[in-house]
Structures are given as structure tokens and as C-alpha cells.
Amino acid sequence: MSDRPLVIDVVDNGGQWTHREWRMLRYLKVDTQIIDNTTPVDELRELDGLILSGGAARVGLTGELGNCGAYLELDIPILGICAGHQFMARHYGGDARESPEPEFGAMEIELIEGGGTIFAGTSQTQTVWESHNDEVHVVPDGFFITAGSPSCKVQGMENEVGDRFGLQFHPEVNDSEFGKEMFENFVAVCRERQTEN
16 A cells, blocks of 8 residues: 555635635645646646536536546546536536526435445435535436435436546535545545555
């Protein structure tokens, strides 16, 4: 097992809680920094993982998230949160739309078939913090839904390869009941990939 610190950076897409994502990684002893989403790929550090933060309203729909499309071509685990999740779905051939029922504040979600990797060790039903006008409504080929709610069927998704994860809600906010565990699970994926390489 490598004793080199994990390097997981947070891509700033203009979200209001990007610093909380960075802080959560720091708490988990990860070497992390916040980078602008216009950072050229060739200027990135040697990364073990990447988080695509949330962003201002509509960015998940416009398809304009700086260089996030290029980042998604990297062979490292990537977690997309809110707008990052919506952008990821569209990048891989799924789709996002304006939510019929926008969600703001504490909401209850339900895991689907165990919830996949990110939800490992968390409750079947749990409270998370939502802040979105848009949502994924078509999951890309090669992805499956890991969590949903009555007002948003794709609260979480994961690819079958196990290195792309999307969350509609904000695990970095204290009100998300198992947010720390979700970050721990993502860090574990990155650590496992690091030891394989």
C-alpha cells in the first residue's frame, strides 16, 4: 500500500459550498486544493481523484463548465456534485432538465439496490441537503441509479466501471446525514486506484 498522500482536487464551478468540499477532504487527510474550472488539463497536478463542484443555477444545463469535459476524460475517479453531476450525465450521453419540482433544504432520499459504492455503510433512507432547479432525468449508458426520491428519480448515479459518481444533493453540507461517509467512500475508491497504479 502506498504511503504517499492522496491527491484529490476540487474543481470550482461557482458553487456556494465548494470550500466545504475542500474542507471535508482536508479533514480526511487528503492533499487537496481548489482549482478554477478553466485550469488547462496539462497544468493539473498528478491527481488520484477529482471532485466537480456544484455551481450557479443552470450551469448543468448549459453545457458550459469550463474544462470539466476534458477532466472527465482523465483516467481517475471523479465525483460530480449537483451541477457537476448534471454535467457528467450530459457529457456521457445522458440528459438533464429543469426540475418539475425543484428541491431546496433537507429532503429524504432512498437508496436503490444498496446504493452502490458512494452510499456503502449508510442508511437505506436518509436525509440530504438539496439546492437545485435542475436534475438528471436520463442516465447515460453504462451508468445505474444509486438513489432517488419522489421528486427526483436520479439523486445518485454511478458507472459500471466504478470510477464515475454523481450526486444531485450536497454531501458536504452538515445537514446531509451521511455526507462524511460518502466522502470517505470516494476517498477509498481513489486510494484503491492509487495502489493499483
